[in-house]
Amino acid sequence: MAGSDSRLVDEYSGRVLDVVDAIPPGQVMSYGDIADYLGTGGPRQVGRVLAVYGGGVAWWRVLHADGTPAPGHEAAALARYQAEGTPLRSARPPVRVDMRRARWSGR
DNA sequence: GTGTTGACAATCA
């Protein structure tokens, strides 16, 4: 139908937001992990979705594969990590999350 | 349809 679900985002975007929303506090996922978890698109598409629609989810729980948070949000992300008890490798810029322990695999 | 850019990833120097 005609329609376009103007209130609902694209299916892919909705799926990305759903996964991010499912990440428990103290845990994180990398852009590539989410892309692989969904099985479609790529890490860049995940980043783009968060850049556009990420305002309603815990975007700080999504970072690069090496544990560095998104650009322009390092300070905000660091505050969240310390508040939620995310294992950090460096509590000071460059902020780095201990991916080995904080990485969440949907489990 | 082509080329550029991007909240990416991995490798090499």
Add this chain to the structure above:
DNA sequence: CTGATTGCCAACA
């Protein structure tokens, strides 16, 4: 750490 390079996928001019 910085920089360059390649691979990946989608949006945009």
